[in-house]
Amino acid sequence: MSILVTGGAGFIGSHTVVELLNAGEDVVVLDNLYNASPESLKRVEEITGKTVKFYETDIRDRKGLDDLFANEKIETVIHFAGLKAVGESVYKPWEYYDNNITGTLTLIDSMRNHGVKNMIFSSSATVYGDPKVVPITEDAGKGNVTNPYGWTKWMLEQILTDIYNADKEWNVILLRYFNPIGAHKSGLIGENPNGVPNNLMPYITQVAIGKLKELGVFGDDYPTHDGTGVRDYIHVVDLAVGHVKAIEKIKENVGLEIYNLGTGVGVSVLDLVHAFESANGIKIPYVIKARREGDVATCYSDASKAKRELGWEAKYNIEDMCKDSWRFQQKNPEGY
Ligand code: NAD
Numbered sequence: 031m032s033i034l035v036t037g038g039a040g041f042i043g044s045h046t047v048v049e050l051l052n053a054g055e056d057v058v059v060l061d062n063l064y065n066a067s068p069e070s071l072k073r074v075e076e077i078t079g080k081t082v083k084f085y086e087t088d089i090r091d092r093k094g095l096d097d098l099f100a101n102e103k104i105e106t107v108i109h110f111a112g113l114k115a116v117g118e119s120v121y122k123p124w125e126y127y128d129n130n131i132t133g134t135l136t137l138i139d140s141m142r143n144h145g146v147k148n149m150i151f152s153s154s155a156t157v158y159g160d161p162k163v164v165p166i167t168e169d170a171g172k173g174n175v176t177n178p179y180g181w182t183k184w185m186l187e188q189i190l191t192d193i194y195n196a197d198k199e200w201n202v203i204l205l206r207y208f209n210p211i212g213a214h215k216s217g218l219i220g221e222n223p224n225g226v227p228n229n230l231m232p233y234i235t236q237v238a239i240g241k242l243k244e245l246g247v248f249g250d251d252y253p254t255h256d257g258t259g260v261r262d263y264i265h266v267v268d269l270a271v272g273h274v275k276a277i278e279k280i281k282e283n284v285g286l287e288i289y290n291l292g293t294g295v296g297v298s299v300l301d302l303v304h305a306f307e308s309a310n311g312i313k314i315p316y317v318i319k320a321r322r323e324g325d326v327a328t329c330y331s332d333a334s335k336a337k338r339e340l341g342w343e344a345k346y347n348i349e350d351m352c353k354d355s356w357r358f359q360q361k362n363p364e365g366y
């Protein structure tokens with residue numbers, strides 16, 4: 031039996047495929063390559079010495095999905111495929127709801143018609159909205175989200191919960207990621223954003239390599255230790271290993287479970303800038319700008335449920351994340 035990884039050519043997906051193959055799992059990857067290069071899967075093959083079975087298919091393509099499930103013996107789907115740019119989603123809400131929600135509904139329907147009822151879903155800490163208490167536990171309750179991207183995650187969690195409630199043959203694990211950064215140690219795979227990055231770490235690495243002049247720090251008047259926003263940055267390889275642990279867990283017929291995947295450590299924008307500078311010996315010029323709309327002051331996880339129930343915890347620290355992000359950027363200045 032195989033694991034289907036949708037969005038497996040993307041940033042988190044490609045790292046997860048490496049860890050699944052290293053753990054001896056059989057993997058099939060589906061991706062429409064909208065935000066990925068086929069090169070990432072070649073690199074996965076180079077890292078693991080294994081061949082990756084790949085379907086260039088869209089999750090909204092019902093026939094493509096049906097053919098895949100008819101051809102492959104899939105036991106569990108790890109569902110990464112989706113659009114993820116927060117700012118873009120505000121301008122293109124229809125595209126986000128169509129891709130993420132119609133796509134997932136189509137996938138779920140094809141799965142159940144082929145008797146595949148195990149899903150591990152990529153959710154996000156964004157579903158908590160502006161947290162009342164930190165660190166955030168899974169039972170904190172979902173909050174008000176500030177953009178269509180976040181609402182797709184919020185709604186898909188609800189949809190998967192309702193699907194499970196109606197048919198208890200399903201096993202659903204909702205993984206709420208905090209802020210994934212870093213890259214595989216080899217420097218062969220990593221985050222490959224299109225255009226000017228929205229997220230902090232790829233922005234920093236592009237300043238470091240000279241593509242961008244300086245970092246804009248969005249606000250220094252938050253109620254945090256240095257006034258800049260605090261987040262829970264997690265190494266993408268730790269996140270990938272979390273999925274291998276979730277695969278082991280779903281085999282126990284878990285029903286519906288939710289896990290935070292984070293480090294539990296809050297790091298400010300300036301902490302990350304300084305950590306990057308000392309890990310890599312490069313100065314990152316920055317200017318303080320206005321707050322970015324929709325940002326919260328502080329967001330970090332309580333990841334003790336994942337430790338208790340999945341036997342998972344993050345191993346890499348901020349220095350590792352800074353070194354590995356920079357290695358990927360240096361080895362791939364123009365991306366893949
Ligand atoms: P990514 O864009 O690198 O990967 C997503 C992949 O899905 C891409 O390869 C893209 O080509 C593919 N895809 C998109 N729409 C598709 C469709 N309709 N059919 C088939 N393939 C499609 O993003 P990522 O950072 O690896 O994120 C993976 C998942 O994790 C996403 O669902 C994202 O929302 C979620 N997530 C990401 C973060 C983050 O900060 N990176 C945080 C929380 C949750």
Ligand code: WQD
Pocket residue numbers: 114116153154155156180208209210228229230231233245246247248249258259260261299322325
């Ligand atoms: C981190 C911090 C910014 C860029 C986003 C999504 C979230 C999830 C992860 C998918 C904040 C500051 C950033 C810059 C800055 N994705 N910043 N200058 O906003 O925590 O989370 O990615 O689910 O849904 O919202 O991550 O990396 O954009 O920002 O000062 O140029 O860095 O204000 O405090 P965020 P981020």
